[in-house]
Amino acid sequence: MHKSFELQPGARPLVRGVGSQASADGAGVRIQRVAGFDSPDFSPFLMLDEIRSENADDYIAGFPPHPHRGIETLTYMLNGEFEHQDHLGNRGAVASGGAQWMRAGRGIIHSEMPSQAPGGMHGFQLWINMAAANKMDKPSWRDIQSTEIPELALDGGEGASEGSLIRLIAGEWTIGGEEKHAPLTDAAAEAAVADIRLGAGAEVLMPLPETHSVLVYVYSGALVTERGTIGRGNMLLYGAGESLQLRAHTEGAGLLCLHGLPLREPVAHYGPFVMNSREEIEQALRDYNNGTLTD
Template sequence: MNKLTLQPGARPLVRTVASQASADGAGVKIQRVAGFQSPDFSPFLMLDEIRSDNADDYIAGFPPHPHRGIETLTYMLNGEFEHQDHLGNRGAVSTGGAQWMRAGRGIIHSEMPAQGEGGMHGFQLWINMAAANKMDAPTWRDIQGGDIPEVPLDSRGSVARLIAGHWQIQGEAKTAPLTETAAEAAVADLRLQPDTEFTLPMPAEHAVLVFIYRGGLMSERGPIGRGNMLLYGRGESLQLRADGEGAGLLCLHGRPLNEPVVHYGPFVMNSREEIEQTLRDYNNGTLAT
């Protein structure tokens, strides 16, 4: 079977976006999917994937840099990064763990790899903040791997690791350890066994996106492989079918903000004037005060 047959109420696949090779920080090699100006991404803005067994690709890390107007969520499949910021926060996120940061009105932080061997595979998601909240106080916290629940999806070993937000799985409400994300953003790591199919209820008003980081999915348009972001239309549920290799997926849903987005480097605001003020604040040292 080369195509998925959608059940009634399942969300149709609207668009597929391939990740693109890029670099950030002090030359860290990444694969990036950006959707700053795409309404169907909202409230999400960007997803970066770090995936390498070569320490030269990531060891320089992300030295101190500012943010305003967004939240970031880092999730590690393998490896370890250490966070430090101007507020005095310091902590490491390692294999299976996550780290959430609300930049709000301004934060200056660094993210540096804590090991040079064993490879690195992880993600950083940017989540937009509503205009009314962009100048909120910054905050941060770690979520260790042991605190992220794994929920069985079937009898064959498929599981969901619930990182953020609220979910409905097998008829039961499930809550992830991180619930204070902007725009009700929810994130889960779905690990599907080969040739398994699973349907996940979704809030009708939310945007739904899926990033394939391992294996592939069968869609109504045909097979889709690793490194692609899938954007879905309206519906009551998300129907997923893994290919013969199985699939590792980051599943995202959140309430669209429907607000203008103006992006300049690490800053995301709602107007050019706000970006210009942000740059003045950073240059005169008041962004993170």
């Protein structure tokens, strides 16, 4: 019998869960998507796509050249490889365990093409909103290889299983009472991203900034919460508090944990462009059609 879940003092309550939806993007890449463009609870995050397939036909066509303005993207691979190219001349590949970050700012045109690696493809792309004051900043990009990402043991205390760990991809975290920095620390809105893997029945309590939104995506196994057991493919949104309490079910859990500063600004979204007004979206479309998006 699994013991009941009791929320610790100061821990953030689970407000709601949002299930991912089957979709397709790029040149027909099959994905599971969680979109939060219209939800203040998601801010500063906008959308998470999960690519998960052992069938190359589901993803091999990739994402041919396309534009963006007003956002940042963070791609993280559990398995497989993607290569990035953009109009600035940047080119680089990221393989299993690595990440790529891109700031579109004023405008970037890029492609993301997968390799047909053994074992299929399993990865994520997160869209992060940029503050209105920064949406027209100069674009930039970087690779973060797997060897650059700190991988730390998590002390889950009583009842925790061996093998629980956290991989710090972006932002700042407090682990074991110590401040830890991920390799990417200049993401918009203080956005922080970590891959957490909990052993069977493991429980952790992690301090997080009280001013930040907190979201957790379950990509494997299941979490036990005060609202019941929640399996993979679900994004969980948490309320106010000073810490995040996570407990894996008997099969363990793989999670993407996100926290960031809510922007509290209007969001206007059309395809690859995210701005603050319909007029700015129309301007982005004119700039792209006129060939001046990246000027």
